[in-house]
Amino acid sequence: MAEKITAYRFDRLEQTLSQLNKEDCAIIAGGTDVMVLHKSRRGVPPKILKPIVFIDHLFELKQVYQNQKDLHIGACCTYSELLDNPLIPIALKKAIKTIAAPAIRNRGTLGGNICNASPAGDTLPLLYVYNAKLLLRSVVGDRVVAINDFIQGPRRVGRFQNEILVEIILPSVFEGGAHIVFEKVGNRNADAIAKVSFAGYIRISKERIDDIRVAFGAVGPTMVRSIDIEKKLIGKPIPLSDADITSIVSDYEKIIKPIDDQRSTAGYRKTVALNLLRYFLCLKQYQSH
Ligand SMILES: Cc1cc2nc3c(=O)[nH]c(=O)nc-3n(C[C@H](O)[C@H](O)[C@H](O)COP(=O)(O)OP(=O)(O)OC[C@H]3O[C@@H](n4cnc5c(N)ncnc54)[C@H](O)[C@@H]3O)c2cc1C
Structure with missing residues (x-):
């Protein structure tokens, strides 16, 4: 017989935060990672050792809005909701379309993808190159953290027990x-976990690189991004010379250190990651701008 557990589903974020401040709870948004993490065998309900608090229905976590030039996305927006929202950038929609199948996209949330902190989380490379910031709220107040500071390792994030990721x-x-470019390599175009993923961001002004950001997924414990390497490209004329491309690829070759696992080999991952980088650096479509 299934064991009884305590579960909370408050109407408002405020009440939820107050409960989290009193008691260490397992937060469930869409549950698509949590339920898999705690499953034992077929037919047996997942065993979650803490009380559960559901947050997926909280309207405070489901807003999407523009504030000046910034986009704010509620942490509990599901992938399907984001696909339907005209404010969501095309590149992010492209990444979302590669995630799982519609049933999971109807439940899974952007906030869940971040807080789960999987090295293969498909939205993460893009969120890194967007320099995403995360708004965390507790009864004490709000704080804003850069995504690369928040994600500290596989399934490890810098969240205090009483906090919820709000936006x-x-x-x-x-x-x-x-x-902005996003590419994912998996066994299929969707419904497959990434072997390698890649996001690139480039802004060109007067035929020179004004800003460039690159992030790789599934090739390290967290997303691989190097501000130092990116800085070397600032001010370079477009199209990049072969020598520049070779030099940058060789820089990334030193810091990309994938592992072998059931999905792929380290060698394959590294080769594909560097090919995606070369493809991004050689892209013609932005060279005329
Ligand atoms: C069949 C299947 C296929 C999948 N395919 C993919 C795929 O292709 N690509 C991919 O990236 N992922 C995939 N996933 C993983 C999962 O769907 C995503 O990571 C999803 O974004 C998780 O969101 P969720 O709302 O379901 O998170 P949950 O499972 O509810 O939560 C995940 C973690 O985040 C915490 N959390 C969630 N929201 C918040 C919040 N607002 N504040 C604080 N903590 C929070 C939870 O406590 C938990 O630790 C797949 C999962 C399944 C079951």
């Missing part, structure tokens, strides 16, 4: 002029 903020998304 994902994509700064300057509505500024325009940037070209």
